[in-house]
Amino acid sequence: MADKKSIEELIKLISSGRIGELNEEQKKQMEDHKFWKTQPVTKYDEKIIQEGPIENKTVDDIPNDPLPLIDGFEWCEVDLDDEEQLEELYQLLYENYVEDQSASLRFKYSHEFFKWALKPPGYRKDWHLGVRVKGGKLVAFIAGTPCDLKLTKTGKTLKSVEINFLNIHKKLRSKRLAPVLIKEITRRVNKQDIWQALYTGGQVLPSPISTCRYTHRPINWLKLLETGFSHLPPGKTKSEMVATYTLPKEPLLGLRPMEDKDFDEVFDLFTSFQEKYEIIQIFTKEELKHWLNTKSNVIKPYVIEKDGKITDFVSYYLLPFTVLDNDQHNELGVAYLYYYATNAEENYEQRLKSLIKDTLITSKEFGVDVFNCLTSQDNPLFIEECKFGDGDGFLNYYLFNYKTFPIHGGINAKTREVENKDGGIGTVLL
Numbered sequence: 471m472a473d474k475k476s477i478e479e480l481i482k483l484i485s486s487g488r489i490g491e492l493n494e495e496q497k498k499q500m501e502d503h504k505f506w507k508t509q510p511v512t513k514y515d516e517k518i519i520q521e522g523p524i525e526n527k528t529v530d531d532i533p534n535d536p537l538p539l540i541d542g543f544e545w546c547e548v549d550l551d552d553e554e555q556l557e558e559l560y561q562l563l564y565e566n567y568v569e570d571q572s573a574s575l576r577f578k579y580s581h582e583f584f585k586w587a588l589k590p591p592g593y594r595k596d597w598h599l600g601v602r603v604k605g606g607k608l609v610a611f612i613a614g615t616p617c618d619l620k621l622t623k624t625g626k627t628l629k630s631v632e633i634n635f636l637n638i639h640k641k642l643r644s645k646r647l648a649p650v651l652i653k654e655i656t657r658r659v660n661k662q663d664i665w666q667a668l669y670t671g672g673q674v675l676p677s678p679i680s681t682c683r684y685t686h687r688p689i690n691w692l693k694l695l696e697t698g699f700s701h702l703p704p705g706k707t708k709s710e711m712v713a714t715y716t717l718p719k720e721p722l723l724g725l726r727p728m729e730d731k732d733f734d735e736v737f738d739l740f741t742s743f744q745e746k747y748e749i750i751q752i753f754t755k756e757e758l759k760h761w762l763n764t765k766s767n768v769i770k771p772y773v774i775e776k777d778g779k780i781t782d783f784v785s786y787y788l789l790p791f792t793v794l795d796n797d798q799h800n801e802l803g804v805a806y807l808y809y810y811a812t813n814a815e816e817n818y819e820q821r822l823k824s825l826i827k828d829t830l831i832t833s834k835e836f837g838v839d840v841f842n843c844l845t846s847q848d849n850p851l852f853i854e855e856c857k858f859g860d861g862d863g864f865l866n867y868y869l870f871n872y873k874t875f876p877i878h879g880g881i882n883a884k885t886r887e888v889e890n891k892d893g894g895i896g897t898v899l900l
């Protein structure tokens with residue numbers, strides 16, 4: 471039986487999948503960051519006077535050859551069109567991505583998930599970067615995917631990449647391999663004349679442009695209890711808890727699965743809606759079609775149509791957990807809120823609350839037991855009413871080689887409680 475954990479702890483694991491989260495007091499001193507202090511990133515407590523790149527280089531300044539690796543290891547490209555290599559990536563991440571003390575939780579990535587996350591239009595195979603024991607086992611990975619960013623306050627657009635899925639086999643930890651992977655992916659991206667990157671992490675590194683908090687909404691509270699991840703609050707009965715989280719059977723606003731024919735309207739609605747946030751990803755139609763794939767088992771887009779017009783759209787992705795050592799359950803269904811938009815201007819807040827309530831209802835169909843969202847986007851407007859509870863996981867957002875003024879992440883800087891403020895983070899990273 472898994473150790474008893476609070477739901478907060480579970481979500482922290484689910485959400486961040488990242489170890490070693492440090493709070494402000496615990497964060498390393500800048501000079502202790504032997505690697506990061508050499509990189510073009512904003513220093514802790516650096517006062518930003520002007521936004522812009524930290525260093526300017528040209529493609530000719532960038533070496534043509536990969537960085538040397540320690541003896542016995544070699545670089546590889548993980549070919550996601552090759553089922554065997556996909557399986558290797560799956561195994562690496564399954565066994566090494568999440569650090570859970572009782573080792574009772576594992577991300578249940580599917581091959582389809584990797585293809586969705588890592589093969590958007592314009593993806594490059596050489597940005598699916600792996601390290602192998604020479605001629606053998608895959609032991610480390612890092613991925614870059616193309617992404618154009620916009621900082622809406624200045625209107626500045628940045629041709630960038632998103633960096634994700636950095637993972638090193640447990641046996642090769644603390645050997646300074648991560649900096650080598652980061653430098654090599656940087657070299658490969660720079661070679662394409664791209665100089666900025668967006669990435670997130672639970673760790674405090676120099677220096678976040680924003681910090682969001684994870685929140686979670688139990689859908690199947692009883693199962694969360696049975697898997698040992700939720701507890702019965704003092705003074706409450708099980709049936710009271712179940713009743714608290716029980717949702718209506720059918721969506722109330724008429725939410726329906728998005729179809730391909732809705733796409734152009736969704737694209738227009740979403741693109742103009744996103745401008746309200748300070749940092750957003752600019753999607754081409756082709757890219758958004760990929761991210762909102764209507765036939766996917768991973769991403770679930772929905773729309774509301776009224777009088778022949780799409781008025782709202784919402785989406786979430788599914789990334790379940792395998793539960794080990796539990797007599798009753800072997801899987802936990804987890805959904806993550808992705809992008810949404812509405813054309814409601816009056817009663818915007820109410821509309822958003824109703825939209826999300828309906829979204830939660832639809833998720834039951836896919837066996838979702840807990841629905842997560844961050845305090846990014848306009849999520850603080852509905853978090854409480856839709857019964858999302860504060861998690862204790864925080865997600866820091868970083869920009870490589872670009873200084874920006876801090877961006878509100880939906881939490882109070884001091885208390886770290888959910889706080890609503892216009893604007894903020896409009897990008898969702900997986």
Ligand code: MYA
Pocket residue numbers: 487488489498502503504505506507566567568569631633634635636637638639642643644645646647648649652655656659660664665666667669670671672673675870871
């Ligand atoms: S976040 C997901 C990260 N993955 C995990 O948490 C999975 C489990 N953990 C592991 O596999 C390992 O612990 C990892 C570190 C691989 C994380 N982001 O090799 P080391 C720095 C940035 O001895 P290890 C995601 O995927 C650390 O501060 N830096 O460490 C986004 C230290 O540097 P310094 C990190 O524990 C990734 C150095 O590495 C992270 O064996 C974005 C220690 O190296 C981290 N998550 O391995 C990457 N963790 O001494 C940056 C540790 O200076 C992208 N470190 O403090 C930057 C943009 C690049 C492209 C630019 C293009 C223009």
